[in-house]
Amino acid sequence: MATLEDRILGEKTHYYCSSSEDEDDDDKSGSEGRSKAPAAPAPPPEQSINEWGGSATNTGPKGVLHDWQRFKQLEAESRADQELERLDLVKKLTLTCMTSQEEDQYKKQKELDDELDELLNDEILLNFQKQRMREMLAQAGRLPRFGKVIQLKSSDAFLDAIDKENKSVTVIIHLYEYVVEACQVMNGCLVALSQDYPCVKFCRMSSSLAGVSKKFKASGVPALLIYKAGQMIGNFVRITDVLGDDFFATDVESYLIEHGLLPDKSFVPEIVLSPQNKDEDSDVSLD
The missing domain is CATH 1.20.5 (Single alpha-helices involved in coiled-coils or other helix-helix interfaces)
Known part of the structure; x- marks a missing residue:
């Protein structure tokens, strides 16, 4: 606080130092010094026990077994790849490394x-x-052509008709009895077939002249015996059991074709029926 003397002399108040101001300066300098001191390091953050962001490998027995299985699998795949490469190389070498022979x-x-x-x-x-x-x-x-039914009058004629004929000719012999109506029908059918198949030798002979038994005469006719190259290839006794008592030439023809004893004209190759071949082979019969 200024005195009366100070006011009379006109002394400036800012040259006046107060103890309170000194204390204030000390407080400021002390605070500034303390602020410039190095700060202490912050403590690390605490980590929760339940939080885990990494990975781990099972080193127990199961983990070791899994690693071994994986190793063997990779080893097998590697061997398979090597084997394929070796085979490819062998093929290339066999193609390129041939001898002159x-x-x-x-x-x-x-x-x-x-x-x-x-x-x-x-x-x-x-x-x-x-x-x-x-x-x-x-x-x-x-081949010889016949076109008719040949009547055989003896057992010798029967044998000659078979043994002395061309080996490529089919011989069909009908054993009959006049008193049997089905035998008369069969004779008429064979006459028609002999004209359709002129290269097939159709014959007929009475069962009495053939020397067969009475039982055969009564229950075995009409009978068809088929031969080729001296060998029997068909034997149809009492053929009416199959054809019935009332039959036609077409029925007999179908039956013989079914058993492969007559050629089937429906199977004539198309090459034979072409116009060019018809002109070239017009003089040749298909029968």
Whole structure:
């Protein structure tokens, strides 16, 4: 606080130092010094026991077994890949490392394959079929032609009709009895078939002349005996059991075709029926 003297002399008040101001300065300097001191390190944050963000490997027996199985699997896959590579290499080497003898054999085989491909050409096969069919038709044309039913009057004639005939000719012999009506019907059917199949030898003979038993005469006729090349290929006793008592030539024909004893005209190859072959083979019969 300024005195009266100070006011009279006009002394400036700012040159006046107060103890309170000193204390204030001390407090400020002390606070500034304390603020400039280094701060102590902050303690690390506490981690919760239940929180886990990493990974771990099972090193127990099960983990070891799993690792071993995986190792063996990878090893097997590696061996399989190596085996495939080895096979590919072997194939390449076998193709490229041939001896001169092997090369010659390979060339010969290739030539044979080319010739076979040429033979299997459709046009060549068709020409071969035509040629073969002409030969077969020509052979059929050289067979003896009959066109009628031959009456056999003795056992010797019966044997000669079979043994002395061309081996390619089919011989059909009808054993009959006049008193049996079905035998008369069969004779009429064979007359019609002999005209349709002129290259088949149709014969008939009374069962009495053939020397068969009375039982056969009563219950075995009409009977058809078929021979070729001296051998019996068909034997139909009392054929009415199959055809019935009232039958026609077409029924007998179908029955013999069914058993492979007459050629089936419906199976004539188309190559034979073509216009070109008709012109070339017009003089050759298909029967």
